[in-house]
Amino acid sequence: MSADIESVEAFTERARDWLATNLPSWDDELLDDVVLQNRIFDGGFGGLAFPPEYGGAGLTLAHHKAFYETADELDRQLPGKYWVSIGMVAPMLLERASEEIKQEFLPQILRGDIVVIQLLSEPRGGSDLAGVMTRLTRDGDQYILDGAKMWSTNAYLADYGVCLARSDWDVPKHPGLSMIIVPLDRNDDVTVRRTRMADGQMGDVCEEFFDGVALPATNLIGAEGDGWSVAQTLMAHERNQTAGVGFGYLGSGNTTVMVVDRSALAASLAATARARDVLDDHSQQLADVFVDSIVTKLTSARIMRGQMLGTHEGPWGSAGKLLGSEAGHRAALASLATTGADAVVWDGDEISVENAGTAWLLARSSTIGGGTSEIQRNIISERLLSLPREPSFDRELPYSEVVRNASKF
Amino acid sequence: MQLELTEEQEALRDTVRKFIETEVPLTTVRDLHGEPDGFSKDWWREAANLGWTSPFVPESHGGGTLSGRATSDAVIIAEEMGRLVAPGPFLPVNVVAAAIARFGTESQAEAVLPGLAAGEAFASWAFAEPGDRWSPDAFETTISVSGDKVNVAGEKAYVEAAGVADHLLVTGRGEAGLTQVLIPARTPGLTIVPGRSIDMTRRYGRVVLDGVELPATALVGAAGAAQPAVEYLLRLALTLQCAEMVGVAERTLQTTIEYGRDRFAFGRPIVSFQALKHRVADMALWVEGAKAVGEELVRAVDADADDAGMLSSVAKVHIGRRCLDIVDDCVQITGGVGVTWEHDIHMYNRRAAVDRAMFGSPEAHRRLLLTHIERQTPRGAVR
Numbered sequence: 001m002s003a004d005i006e007s008v009e010a011f012t013e014r015a016r017d018w019l020a021t022n023l024p025s026w027d028d029e030l031l032d033d034v035v036l037q038n039r040i041f042d043g044g045f046g047g048l049a050f051p052p053e054y055g056g057a058g059l060t061l062a063h064h065k066a067f068y069e070t071a072d073e074l075d076r077q078l079p080g081k082y083w084v085s086i087g088m089v090a091p092m093l094l095e096r097a098s099e100e101i102k103q104e105f106l107p108q109i110l111r112g113d114i115v116v117i118q119l120l121s122e123p124r125g126g127s128d129l130a131g132v133m134t135r136l137t138r139d140g141d142q143y144i145l146d147g148a149k150m151w152s153t154n155a156y157l158a159d160y161g162v163c164l165a166r167s168d169w170d171v172p173k174h175p176g177l178s179m180i181i182v183p184l185d186r187n188d189d190v191t192v193r194r195t196r197m198a199d200g201q202m203g204d205v206c207e208e209f210f211d212g213v214a215l216p217a218t219n220l221i222g223a224e225g226d227g228w229s230v231a232q233t234l235m236a237h238e239r240n241q242t243a244g245v246g247f248g249y250l251g252s253g254n255t256t257v258m259v260v261d262r263s264a265l266a267a268s269l270a271a272t273a274r275a276r277d278v279l280d281d282h283s284q285q286l287a288d289v290f291v292d293s294i295v296t297k298l299t300s301a302r303i304m305r306g307q308m309l310g311t312h313e314g315p316w317g318s319a320g321k322l323l324g325s326e327a328g329h330r331a332a333l334a335s336l337a338t339t340g341a342d343a344v345v346w347d348g349d350e351i352s353v354e355n356a357g358t359a360w361l362l363a364r365s366s367t368i369g370g371g372t373s374e375i376q377r378n379i380i381s382e383r384l385l386s387l388p389r390e391p392s393f394d395r396e397l398p399y400s401e402v403v404r405n406a407s408k409f
Numbered sequence: 410m411q412l413e414l415t416e417e418q419e420a421l422r423d424t425v426r427k428f429i430e431t432e433v434p435l436t437t438v439r440d441l442h443g444e445p446d447g448f449s450k451d452w453w454r455e456a457a458n459l460g461w462t463s464p465f466v467p468e469s470h471g472g473g474t475l476s477g478r479a480t481s482d483a484v485i486i487a488e489e490m491g492r493l494v495a496p497g498p499f500l501p502v503n504v505v506a507a508a509i510a511r512f513g514t515e516s517q518a519e520a521v522l523p524g525l526a527a528g529e530a531f532a533s534w535a536f537a538e539p540g541d542r543w544s545p546d547a548f549e550t551t552i553s554v555s556g557d558k559v560n561v562a563g564e565k566a567y568v569e570a571a572g573v574a575d576h577l578l579v580t581g582r583g584e585a586g587l588t589q590v591l592i593p594a595r596t597p598g599l600t601i602v603p604g605r606s607i608d609m610t611r612r613y614g615r616v617v618l619d620g621v622e623l624p625a626t627a628l629v630g631a632a633g634a635a636q637p638a639v640e641y642l643l644r645l646a647l648t649l650q651c652a653e654m655v656g657v658a659e660r661t662l663q664t665t666i667e668y669g670r671d672r673f674a675f676g677r678p679i680v681s682f683q684a685l686k687h688r689v690a691d692m693a694l695w696v697e698g699a700k701a702v703g704e705e706l707v708r709a710v711d712a713d714a715d716d717a718g719m720l721s722s723v724a725k726v727h728i729g730r731r732c733l734d735i736v737d738d739c740v741q742i743t744g745g746v747g748v749t750w751e752h753d754i755h756m757y758n759r760r761a762a763v764d765r766a767m768f769g770s771p772e773a774h775r776r777l778l779l780t781h782i783e784r785q786t787p788r789g790a791v792r
């Protein structure tokens with residue numbers, strides 16, 4: 001770290017002054033996300049840890065963290081729609097994309113003028129991401145994309161996606177993959193459909209269908225066959241995102257952080273339980289919501305500190321993601337149980353979703369989305385604790401053969 | 410659930426299953442979500458013709474049992490309903506039918522039972538009170554008798570199918586103790602506040618009783634003497650509910666295992682991963698335990714055995730808890746599609762969550778059981 005960088009303390013003071021005068025509070029009239037992000041960027045606080053040549057401020061992740069913490073401390077409005085684009089895709093592009101792509105995309109992403117999301121999971125499976133079946137076929141100086149993606153968060157409001165696709169079926173699964181940028185605002189050969197969730201409401205997640213989409217070869221991120229390693233970079237940022245660390249930490253601008261403070265929830269459930277005269281029945285469970293909340297937050301903060309100090313190397317984001325999402329699931333069950341019959345029944349003819357019962361229907365979203373708890377446990381045991389890996393059935397063979405073999409398992 | 414069924418009961422199970430599969434499959438359940446009553450009255454009449462409302466109604470009034478054991482017959486239907494989260498006011502109609510047949514007067518039986526048995530009329534038990542109160546000790550609704558009149562005042566909540574009910578069996582406190590009355594839904598002073606639930610088809614309502622005056626002939630059983638009836642009806646409701654949850658849990662687990670055999674990750678079926686297999690094994694045993702306790706409860710309720718109350722609480726604790734656990738873990742095993750509208754499992758989660766809450770939560774029944782446990786003679790307590 002060079003000596004001429006502004007100290008985090010001085011920066012925080014500067015950020016505090018700027019935030020207080022330039023961003024409205026959450027109690028004020030809500031501003032559009034684009035307006036907010038434009039303002040942050042134009043004020044010199046966009047892309048804080050990105051280099052100046054790509055529109056960044058050339059500071060560090062510590063400055064980045066301080067900015068968002070201060071914004072939350074001052075209860076300032078932060079934009080909500082950029083957490084994938086700015087929190088995950090932008091740092092991936094910084095690390096992996098060509099100079100041309102970085103110069104073209106990063107300033108626009110960081111200013112909030114465009115949104116780029118990820119196109120990874122497919123209807124056929126999300127855990128085994130390297131098993132994707134979307135086809136990328138070389139055709140002269142362009143590629144043709146065919147297939148379907150699912151679970152693409154915010155695709156309905158995005159301009160581009162970074163898409164993981166299979167470019168070679170005759171090599172094993174990982175080297176057969178490539179990552180490429182796809183424009184999503186074309187309606188002839190790209191279809192984007194929002195997914196209706198178990199609560200009956202439209203989700204932020206979407207399904208996409210690609211029907212012979214022609215893309216210039218320069219849209220590749222990394223070389224052909226580098227797709228898996230680029231996806232790894234993306235997923236590391238995703239885990240940081242859900243754990244609320246690194247580039248992914250965007251304060252209240254990201255409501256998908258799973259490591260959240262649930263002490264207020266514990267308090268309101270305790271009040272509910274007392275009013276309903278069932279506190280005795282739920283006291284242990286409700287105290288655990290509180291304890292989980294504190295332990296999870298401290299663990300995540302410790303991991304973040306460790307990452308900066310260098311004591312926590314490797315996929316520690318999985319730990320925060322696992323702890324936070326499982327704690328969230330337990331809290332949802334506690335809400336359901338404590339609110340009893342009133343969690344599932346209400347007055348009136350209208351379908352209501354504002355109740356603990358409906359929330360329960362989505363309680364597994366966070367233990368599935370962003371990589372399931374099972375997959376996080378595999379990562380922690382095999383990659384963090386170096387336990388022996390499961391025998392593999394699909395790593396060495398050409399992928400076309402793996403697909404054939406699977407049906408005979 | 411019951412290991413030994415009579416031939417007639419097996420036939421009932423098969424026809425109920427086929428009837429549900431063809432008349433109210435899951436696609437229909439989805440459509441009914443938007444309907445105010447959550448079921449079609451024409452369809453209910455057909456269900457009644459197949460015997461859904463018969464078990465607790467004497468033959469003389471249009472009902473009858475197949476096995477001589479009404480509860481044993483009824484849980485066959487309840488379990489099948491759980492398997493496909495079927496619609497219809499099965500529990501409230503049968504519980505009120507049982508109440509009238511067993512504790513009502515002959516003229517009440519004549520007035521009410523034929524309609525219920527034919528599927529032409531509807532009834533529900535207005536039992537619990539707002540704030541999740543399922544214990545009669547906490548009831549505030551009063552039923553007072555003066556001369557040949559009965560006055561009812563109070564509020565009842567979580568009344569299933571209240572909106573379509575023609576008759577409401579109301580439990581309240583009288584001068585002499587717990588008392589029950591059967592009130593026609595269109596009685597002055599009785600207001601039904603319609604309500605919904607997270608279940609796709611199950612509707613509830615609140616019943617507000619303000620200055621309701623009825624002839625004394627509305628009493629079901631003597632004033633102040635309803636305690637045994639209330640205990641019986643509560644056990645019966647829990648039995649039907651638990652049988653339904655067995656159906657929910659078993660079907661969800663089966664479907665999920667089948668899905669997991671065909672779903673591949675890392676070149677193998679997902680159910681080949683030990684992390685999932687162990688959970689599936691636990692869940693299969695929870696289902697087996699649920700059936701074991703459910704079956705025992707049916708026996709006890711039909712025989713009016715001394716342990717029926719205790720067993721109903723044990724069943725609610727085990728089944729109420731594990732059914733939801735099973736559906737919940739099956740969502741996890743199903744992966745992302747398990748939290749979408751398109752996948753059927755949310756309909757099972759909805760039913761499991763509603764069943765868990767009604768007629769006392771597993772937590773409430775644990776508390777009841779503790780009273781029972783502490784009455785046992787201890788072998789030596791550790792200080």
Ligand SMILES: Cc1cc2nc3c(=O)[nH]c(=O)nc-3n(C[C@H](O)[C@H](O)[C@H](O)COP(=O)(O)OP(=O)(O)OC[C@H]3O[C@@H](n4cnc5c(N)ncnc54)[C@H](O)[C@@H]3O)c2cc1C
Nearest residue numbers: 120121125126127151153369370372374682741742744745
């Ligand atoms: C709310 C939500 C948001 C999402 N957002 C995004 C997004 O923005 N971008 C994106 O690309 N995806 C997203 N996803 C998709 C998500 O990443 C996948 O759902 C997830 O990875 C699981 O994939 P799957 O649903 O195909 O389940 P499957 O991969 O079919 O897994 C089924 C079950 O098998 C288990 N399993 C699989 N492999 C193993 C193993 N080796 N050991 C033990 N168990 C195993 C899984 O844990 C799971 O329980 C989102 C999902 C949800 C629910």
